[in-house]
Amino acid sequence: xxxxxxxxxALSIQExxxxxxxxSYKTSxxxxxxxxxxSGRGLVHLILIxxxxxxxxxxRLRVTLDTSKxxxxxxxxxxxxxxxxxxxxxxxxxxxGTALIFGKGTTLSVSx
Amino acid sequence: xxxxxxxxxxxxxxxxxxVTLSCEQNLNHDAMYWYRQxxxxxxxxxxxxxxxxxxQKGDIAEGYSVSREKKESFPLTVTSAQKNPTAFYLCASSQxxxxxxxxxxGEGSRLTVL
Numbered sequence: 273x274x275x276x277x278x279x280x281x282a283l284s285i286q287e288x289x290x291x292x293x294x295x296s297y298k299t300s301x302x303x304x305x306x307x308x309x310x311s312g313r314g315l316v317h318l319i320l321i322x323x324x325x326x327x328x329x330x331x332r333l334r335v336t337l338d339t340s341k342x343x344x345x346x347x348x349x350x351x352x353x354x355x356x357x358x359x360x361x362x363x364x365x366x367x368x369g370t371a372l373i374f375g376k377g378t379t380l381s382v383s384x
Numbered sequence: 385x386x387x388x389x390x391x392x393x394x395x396x397x398x399x400x401x402x403v404t405l406s407c408e409q410n411l412n413h414d415a416m417y418w419y420r421q422x423x424x425x426x427x428x429x430x431x432x433x434x435x436x437x438x439x440q441k442g443d444i445a446e447g448y449s450v451s452r453e454k455k456e457s458f459p460l461t462v463t464s465a466q467k468n469p470t471a472f473y474l475c476a477s478s479q480x481x482x483x484x485x486x487x488x489x490g491e492g493s494r495l496t497v498l
Contacts, residue, residue: 302483314388314474314489315427360426364484369434371417371442372487376426 276304276344276361276375284381291348293378295361296341304337304344305362305372315360318346351382386411390475390490397462397469397497405460405493407475414480416458417487420444421472430473433458434480462495470497 279294295304303322307315321328321337321344328335334347348355358379362372388409397403409416415434419427419442429442433452447466452458458477462469473493478485 305484305486307487307489312472312492312494314390314491315476315487316489317486320486362487366483369415369481370483371429371432372484373429374419374427376424 276363276373278359278361278375278378280378281376282379282381284383285351287352287382287384289351289382291351291355291380291382293346293359293380295344295346295375297344297361297363298342299365301339301363302366303363304335306333306335306344306346307360307362307374309358309360309377311357318359348380351380353382353384356380356382388475388477388488388490390473390493393491393493395493395495397495399497400464402461402463403469403495405462405473405475405495407458407460407490409456409458409477409488411477411488412455413477413488414455415478415485416452417476417478418442418448418450418458418460419474419476421474421492427474430460469495471495 276295276297305320306318309315332349337344358377360377362374364370364372391406417432418430431450433439449461475490476487
């Protein structure tokens with residue numbers, strides 16, 4: 273199955289630092305999405321970037337998409353302890369009715 | 385408030401028993417999904433449904449069954465044929481008819497086989 277693969281698997285930083293997570297995928301996509309999951313909870317949608325977009329911002333989040341390299345990155349600026357969570361990228365092919373496929377996630381730990 | 389409700393949050397099952405996990409949404413979404421999450425393996429798709437009375441197998445459907453008799457409900461049955469059912473199960477919904485729509489997730493159900 274088409275799947276996003278996040279890198280790194282785990283990331284530990286100090287409050288105030290920036291965190292960068294990467295995602296690679298295999299086939300053509302309609303869009304790429306990033307989700308966040310706090311431990312033991314459901315996933316929450318963070319941001320969606322369409323295949324014809326190269327960069328998108330939402331608050332402290334910045335997402336880039338390089339369709340030629342089939343990769344995306346999520347940057348969290350000025351991180352806070354509350355950003356501690358797992359982050360997943362998700363993709364699907366261009367057909368309507370196709371379910372999202374998730375990667376294995378990056379676990380981010382932000383210490384104060 | 386609109387959202388997705390999964391129940392129970394925690395469930396214990398003896399080997400050989402079938403169990404059903406409930407998922408209800410009041411978002412008026414056409415599509416619903418079930419994912420399984422194991423430590424270190426991310427989310428894997430079990431079943432999904434784009435419309436009432438229709439559903440498709442995902443990557444790991446063996447040992448599971450679903451029904452979609454009502455738009456707001458998409459229960460998942462973990463049967464005794466599922467060899468390793470201990471996991472965290474997540475239900476989601478989305479607006480139907482779109483390519484790669486945003487998903488809205490419930491809080492999950494954790495199943496443990498004793």
